[in-house]
Amino acid sequence: MSLTVSVPARAGSRIELRRLLRALLPTLSLALVVTAIAWLNPRAISYFGFTLMLNLAIPIALATLAQMFVIACNDLDLSIGTFVGFVCCVSATWLHDMPLLGALVLLGCIALYALMGAIIHARNLPSIVVTLGMSFVWQGAAILVLPKPGGAAPGWLHATMSVKPPVVPFPILAAIVIALVAHVLLMRTSYGAILRGAGGNPVAVQRAGWSLLRAKAALFALTGLFGVLSGMALVGITTAADANIGNGYTLLSIAGVILGGGEFVGGRVSPVGAVIGALTMAMAASPLLTFLRIPPDWQVAANGAILVIVLAARVLISQKGTAR
């Protein structure tokens, strides 16, 4: 990714340029992946091609947003993958057979997430350890709900996920809508600013009279909500579930947030960036690697490598910009 730019005379504008480059990095990465795919297989760039390639992008984008809300308050959710898997299993069984019970269970999960956030805050616990423990709980619960791969997605869910709008492929349309909703929620509402403040400067938020406990619970509840949506979207696409179906989403979601310009600390996250990051990961995760003829054994490694490369690019770009 070498960009030839004329070096501005003043240091100030150079910092501006770096900042701009940094802000554009998510879009640039996505453009790079799309260009690579177009170059490797021109026929993939079509309505049908995008619908296929971005098939799984919606659940990945939703899971990434879920992760983003936790990262906004300086925490990390290592259980999001197994949680998405659990939601898939519930959606493919209870939500299909007994819609009311299924809906109640899923709402209960969101409440549980809020409770987890409250406990993490109240007892000042490390979120990594708590969510790592919870990942076992979700995995076990998923196995209990659906011991063998199977089940059936509710008809309405499957119908929603296979809508074919004119001109713009459904995944792209859905991604735009999801990004806008999350953007308005976190960046444009006054409570969204409080929520980001809880990660950026908790002391200031508390002194201003806001409850940090409530903010953290709200952010975790949002994670639960988007996790539930992600699982439902996933099962709507695959039409059946498996207890291990979401396991890869933990890395994908963290990678998506970071690709999208999020920071691990300081409440600096970007919903639009996160969705772009998720689309990049979704396309880089398998279509690109398949076109590059990378054997399946090495696709996991390629995912890890992509993450490292993007982080390296970011360090190169922002190194001097932030140091001064």
Next chain:
Amino acid sequence: MRVVLAQATARPWLWSFVGAAVVWLAAAAYTGGTGAGGMLTAALSLAVFTVIVGVGQMFVITLGPGNVDLSLPANIGLASAVAMKTMDGQDSLVVLGLLAALGCGLAVGVANYVLIRALRIPPIIATLSASFVIQSVDISYGRGLQIKPPPGFADFTNIIVAGVPLLAVLTVVFTIGANIALHRAIYGRSVLAIGQNIRAAYLAGVKVEPIRFATYALCGALGGLDGALLAGYFRGANVDIGNEYLLSSIAVVVIGGTSVAGGKANLPGVWGGALFLVLLLTMLNTFGVSAGVRLVLTGLIIVAVIAAAGGPKATR
């Protein structure tokens, strides 16, 4: 009673042993006392593997907030394959195989540190990304690998003298050594100082980066050694052989009274935490619960114990 309580509050790691004892008694009560001794022997044998990686993880976590090695499971898996391939089933190659596994783990640790330092990414992401690369290497390298460990090595990892596994005795010796390194050696004191305040440690002349490098390398090497021993104990290498050590290596450290915020480490607690976890699984197996229930209960109990112990602000 008050004295006991005061002692227990002063030594939070005692609780992990109390927990282990409670769980063991519950399992023994369920079977009516039969096999209680065997349970303890088996628990000691299995706890060894958690303790070895737990010690490495403890040093890493003590470096301060955000420091954690998530690449241990992949590291263990790869090292187990490397060890088995190098030993090639021959007793004469055991030492070479152990060294190869150690070297493999050491390389992983060094790679982790390079990622953290050169790319300035948080250790969680660096080690997570690394673990995916290592996993792929292992899948590709260990494909169809069905080499049994040399009989001498397999027997060695299974030696039990008067109900006490030899590996457990050796690991206790190793833990005592690590405890001295932590509290008496410059290395351990430096790790603690960095964990308490990295800037203060730097200003006080602690060689921050070499110490961090050594810690990640040490953790990697211990993961490698663990992989070789596991392959010997379970008689074969496996890509998934290290999977359970992701949670357990972190959990035993936290349960054992080490602060996740860094700067405060506890070695006996690692043993207590490991015994607690292994006996917990033994108890759940004795009760005959299904795999799903076992996972749910393990997760819930770990979260509950950690929540009860509380974070840095809650405990004083």
